[in-house]
Amino acid sequence: MTPDLQSLATLDRLIHEPARLMIMSVLYAVNEADFLYLQRECGLTQGNLSSHLAKLEAAQYVMIEKTFKGKYPMTICTLTLKGRAAFANYVQKIRVVSEPPSNGKATQKIRRKTS
Amino acid sequence: MTLPQPPVLAAEKRAWNYWFVDGLTNLVVGVNTLIFSFCLFNPLHWLPKPLAIVLSLAAMILYLGITLKYREIVEWLKTKTTYPRTGYVHPPAEDPAEAANLVTVSLQGAHTSPEIQMLRMQRRMTWTIAVALAVVASFTMIVIHQRWIWTAAGTMFSAAMIIARKDFRISWIPPVGFPILGLCITTFAPPHMGPALFISGMGLLFVLDGTTTLIRYILQNPKPQAPTP
Numbered sequence: 001m002t003p004d005l006q007s008l009a010t011l012d013r014l015i016h017e018p019a020r021l022m023i024m025s026v027l028y029a030v031n032e033a034d035f036l037y038l039q040r041e042c043g044l045t046q047g048n049l050s051s052h053l054a055k056l057e058a059a060q061y062v063m064i065e066k067t068f069k070g071k072y073p074m075t076i077c078t079l080t081l082k083g084r085a086a087f088a089n090y091v092q093k094i095r096v097v098s099e100p101p102s103n104g105k106a107t108q109k110i111r112r113k114t115s
Numbered sequence: 116m117t118l119p120q121p122p123v124l125a126a127e128k129r130a131w132n133y134w135f136v137d138g139l140t141n142l143v144v145g146v147n148t149l150i151f152s153f154c155l156f157n158p159l160h161w162l163p164k165p166l167a168i169v170l171s172l173a174a175m176i177l178y179l180g181i182t183l184k185y186r187e188i189v190e191w192l193k194t195k196t197t198y199p200r201t202g203y204v205h206p207p208a209e210d211p212a213e214a215a216n217l218v219t220v221s222l223q224g225a226h227t228s229p230e231i232q233m234l235r236m237q238r239r240m241t242w243t244i245a246v247a248l249a250v251v252a253s254f255t256m257i258v259i260h261q262r263w264i265w266t267a268a269g270t271m272f273s274a275a276m277i278i279a280r281k282d283f284r285i286s287w288i289p290p291v292g293f294p295i296l297g298l299c300i301t302t303f304a305p306p307h308m309g310p311a312l313f314i315s316g317m318g319l320l321f322v323l324d325g326t327t328t329l330i331r332y333i334l335q336n337p338k339p340q341a342p343t344p
Contacts, residue, residue: 022122029127029231030204037133037202041126070194074203091123 007093014059015090019044020052024087027062027079035075053077061086127231130204131238135284137197138328139189145321147181150174152315156308196329200336238282245279248272256310262301265309269297272317286328292320 015024022042026033033041039049056062061083065076079087120128134140153174158167181188193203252271256264273293276285296316304312 025122026126026130029123030130032205033130034198034203036198037204040202041129069198069203070191072194072198074198076203 007096011093012086012090014055014061015087017052019048020056023049023052023056023077024061024079024083024090027077028084028087032076032078035077038077056083059083121230124230124234127234131282132284133201133204136201136328137193137332138325139192139196140283140325141285141321142325142329143181143185143189143192145318145323145325147178147185148318148321149315150181150318151178152311152318154178155311155314157311196333200333200338241278241282245275248275248278256313260306262306265300265304265313266294266297268313269293269295269300272297284328286324288324288327289320292323293317296320 015021019042022044023038026038026041035046035049035053038044038053039046042049044052053062053064057064060080063078063080065078067074067076151174154171158171162170197203248271252268252275255271256268270293273290276290276293279285280290296313300309300312300316
C-alpha cells in the first residue's frame with residue numbers, strides 16, 4: 001500500500017459511518033443539543049439515533065445527560081473534548097484525501113503533522 | 116455555480132437561526148419597548164398623580180427587569196413552546212463566558228474550525244453595523260428638533276433592520292413599517308408626542324413581527340402527542 005492510500009486506512013471508523021458523521025457534524029457546530037433536535041436535524045429514527053449515540057458515548061466522544069428545562073424532560077448531548085479533537089482530526093484527514101494535487105505543499109504539511 | 120456549504124457550517128447556521136425561529140425574541144423585545152414607551156407618554160398629564168407615579172415606576176421596574184433577564188425570559192417561553200415541538204439546541208456561543216470556554220477548548224487543541232469563527236465574526240460585524248445605525252438614528256432624533264427627522268429616523272431604522280434581517284431572522288414587517296411610522300409621525304403627530312409615538316410604534320412593529328412568526332411556527336409544528344403506554 002502506498003503512503004497516500006495508507007492515510008485512508010487511518011480514518012476513524014466510528015466517525016466515518018454516515019449517521020454518526022451527521023451527529024458529530026451537528027454537535028461540533030453547537031455547544032449542546034437535545035435528542036429531538038438531533039433527530040430532526042439528521043432525519044434519523046429514535047432507535048437509530050439512540051444506538052448511534054450509545055456507540056459515540058461508549059467511545060467517550062459524546063456526553064449524554066438527562067435533565068429538565070422547566071417541566072420538559074430533555075436528553076442533552078454534548079461533544080466531549082476527545083470527540084471534538086477526533087472530529088477535527090477526521091476532517092483534516094478527509095481534506096488531505098480530497099485536496100487537488102496542485103496543493104502539494106499544504107498536503108505535505110498536514111501529512112507531516114499527522115505522521 | 117455555487118458550491119454546496121460544508122455541513123458543519125450549515126449546522127452552525129441552522130442552530131443560530133433556531134434561536135429566532137419562533138419569533139419569541141422579537142416578541143419580548145417588542146413588549147419591552149411598549150412598556151418603556153408608556154413612561155414617555157407622560158401619564159401625569161392624563162392620569163391621577165398617585166396612579167401615574169405608581170404605574171410609571173412599575174413600568175420602569177418591569178422594563179429594567181425584562182432587559183436584564185431577557186435571555187432567561189426567552190428561554191422560559193421556549194420551554195413552553197419551542198423545545199417540546201422541535202427540540203432544544205444551545206445557540207452558538209456569543210456571550211463572553213462561552214467565548215472564554217471556546218478559548219479553553221482551543222488551547223487544548225480541539226478548536227472550532229476557522230470557517231465557523233469567520234461566520235461568527237461576520238455575524239458580529241452585521242450586528243455592530245445595524246446597532247451603530249440605530250444608535251445614530253436615535254441620536255439624531257434627540258438632537259434635531261425638526262418634523263422631518265422622524266421620517267429620516269424611520270428610514271435609518273429600516274436600513275438597520277434590512278442589514279440585520281438575514282442573520283437575526285427579522286421579517287419584512289419592521290423594515291417596511293419603520294419608514295411608514297416615521298412618515299405618519301412627521302405628517303400627523305404633534306411635535307411633543309414624537310418620541311413616545313415612535314418608540315411605541317417600534318414596539319408594535321416588533322410585537323407584530325414576533326406574533327406572526329410565532330403563529331406561523333406553531334401552525335407548522337403542532338405539539339407532539341404524548342406516546343400512549
